[in-house]
Amino acid sequence: xxxxxxxxxxxxxxxxxxxxxxxxxxxxxxxxxxxxxxxxxxxxxxxxxxxxxxxxxxxxxxxxxxxxxxxxxxxxxxxxxxxxxxxxxxxxxxxxxxxxxxxxxxxxxxxxxxxxxxxxxxxxxxxxxxxxxxxxxxxxxxxxxxxxxxxxxxxxxxxxxxxxxxxxxxxxxxxxxxxxxxxxxxxxxxxxxxxxxxxxxxxxxxxxxxxxxxxxxxxxxxxxxxxxxxxxxxxxxxxxxxxxxxxxxxxxxxxxxxxxxxxxxxxxxxxxxxxxxxxxxxxxxxxxxxxxxxxxxxxxxxxxxxxxxxxxxxxxxxxxxxxxxxxxxxxxxxxxxxxxxxxxxxxxxxxxxxxxxxxxxxxxxxxxxxxxxxxxxxxxxxxxxxxxxxxxxxxxxxxxxxxxxxxxxxxxxxxxxxxxxxxxxxxxxxxxxxxxxxxxxxx
Numbered sequence: 001x002x003x004x005x006x007x008x009x010x011x012x013x014x015x016x017x018x019x020x021x022x023x024x025x026x027x028x029x030x031x032x033x034x035x036x037x038x039x040x041x042x043x044x045x046x047x048x049x050x051x052x053x054x055x056x057x058x059x060x061x062x063x064x065x066x067x068x069x070x071x072x073x074x075x076x077x078x079x080x081x082x083x084x085x086x087x088x089x090x091x092x093x094x095x096x097x098x099x100x101x102x103x104x105x106x107x108x109x110x111x112x113x114x115x116x117x118x119x120x121x122x123x124x125x126x127x128x129x130x131x132x133x134x135x136x137x138x139x140x141x142x143x144x145x146x147x148x149x150x151x152x153x154x155x156x157x158x159x160x161x162x163x164x165x166x167x168x169x170x171x172x173x174x175x176x177x178x179x180x181x182x183x184x185x186x187x188x189x190x191x192x193x194x195x196x197x198x199x200x201x202x203x204x205x206x207x208x209x210x211x212x213x214x215x216x217x218x219x220x221x222x223x224x225x226x227x228x229x230x231x232x233x234x235x236x237x238x239x240x241x242x243x244x245x246x247x248x249x250x251x252x253x254x255x256x257x258x259x260x261x262x263x264x265x266x267x268x269x270x271x272x273x274x275x276x277x278x279x280x281x282x283x284x285x286x287x288x289x290x291x292x293x294x295x296x297x298x299x300x301x302x303x304x305x306x307x308x309x310x311x312x313x314x315x316x317x318x319x320x321x322x323x324x325x326x327x328x329x330x331x332x333x334x335x336x337x338x339x340x341x342x343x344x345x346x347x348x349x350x351x352x353x354x355x356x357x358x359x360x361x362x363x364x365x366x367x368x369x370x371x372x373x374x375x376x377x378x379x380x381x382x383x384x385x386x387x388x389x390x391x392x393x394x395x396x397x398x399x400x401x402x403x404x405x406x407x408x409x410x411x412x413x414x415x416x417x418x419x420x421x422x423x424x425x426x427x428x429x430x431x432x433x434x435x436x437x438x439x440x441x442x443x
Contacts, residue, residue, distance in 0.1 A: 002075065008174075062080040083115055118156070162184065162214070180228075257315045326393075
């Protein structure tokens with residue numbers, strides 16, 4: 001499960017476009033952040049996506065990706081022109097294609113590599129979708145099939161694209177917008193596939209075109225309900241609207257850290273067999289297998305676009321670190337796998353994250369204020385480097401990553417010193433014990 005949000009320049013404090021996304025994946029499905037350089041390609045060259053090969057284009061642009069380690073494409077990313085995209089799993093009554101094909105994350109990367117504007121990226125995804133369709137397993141620990149929606153933006157505009165099979169509808173964003181794991185476009189759209197309405201009528205999902213509603217006709221109500229798509233989208237939309245006109249980077253980070261307020265007591269990720277939050281934590285049961293494996297906030301301007309990434313799971317336990325595409329990612333940030341590796345940033349943090357989960361209320365207090373203070377200092381210093389050389393910005397980015405790494409080592413010692421008093425349920429602990437064993441995490 002995931003959540004993606006955007007605020008156009010008419011809704012932000014400084015006029016920049018702000019984008020943010022949590023990528024929710026299986027608990028051991030480590031996220032990597034990677035920059036892929038621009039390239040020229042030979043006629044007839046092919047590109048191997050996650051499952052299939054398709055013809056390559058003459059030129060691909062530089063991209064920054066935050067992605068599951070095993071997938072060619074990405075859950076979120078940006079390119080050298082500031083085109084930035086996040087995708088969402090959506091669930092439909094239309095049968096899924098289970099044969100390996102093009103998956104949503106592949107469309108996202110291809111659009112970033114081939115498009116100079118948000119609308120061009122929209123066109124790229126639509127063209128590829130209508131040509132190849134979509135299908136194939138998108139799950140790592142277990143088979144998982146779904147269709148996709150996208151939030152696509154650049155420094156000038158943003159679009160929501162929602163797809164089912166080869167059918168699609170697109171809506172141009174006017175100010176702020178949020179998408180989650182459900183269809184959100186209803187009776188009104190700016191662009192749509194030719195067969196969108198007629199296909200629904202053929203299936204018997206509506207009797208006449210006048211009553212057609214994309215979300216109502218195409219949604220799978222059961223999966224959409226268990227994903228809490230409506231509730232999460234309402235939560236993020238309300239947060240965006242409450243600060244519309246004065247939204248800042250720190251507001252987007254705070255939205256990604258949102259936990260639904262419980263009816264009684266403080267937030268406890270071990271409570272409940274169902275439910276999904278914006279800041280998602282895995283638990284026990286078939287509908288709580290996901291956690292926010294990586295998070296990204298982008299500040300998109302015509303000049304000076306920059307990104308804030310965690311590269312680690314659960315934004316409430318993670319720290320956003322600055323990345324400029326031309327300055328690169330620190331060399332010590334290694335690609336993870338599904339197995340614990342102490343030399344990998346994702347897994348070093350995961351030890352801290354999973355220790356906090358043992359008594360979240362008591363242990364999160366170790367880092368929450370210190371994390372916010374670190375980020376505030378990073379933002380202030382980064383603001384002074386907008387016109388600096390890429391060498392200086394690269395050094396600053398590396399410094400921030402190193403500082404967070406050192407801080408997390410200290411926080412882990414402090415967390416371990418706090419005895420677990422509010423124990424989680426047997427089933428919750430059992431689920432995490434199995435996940436830790438699968439990842440070969442040390443006891």
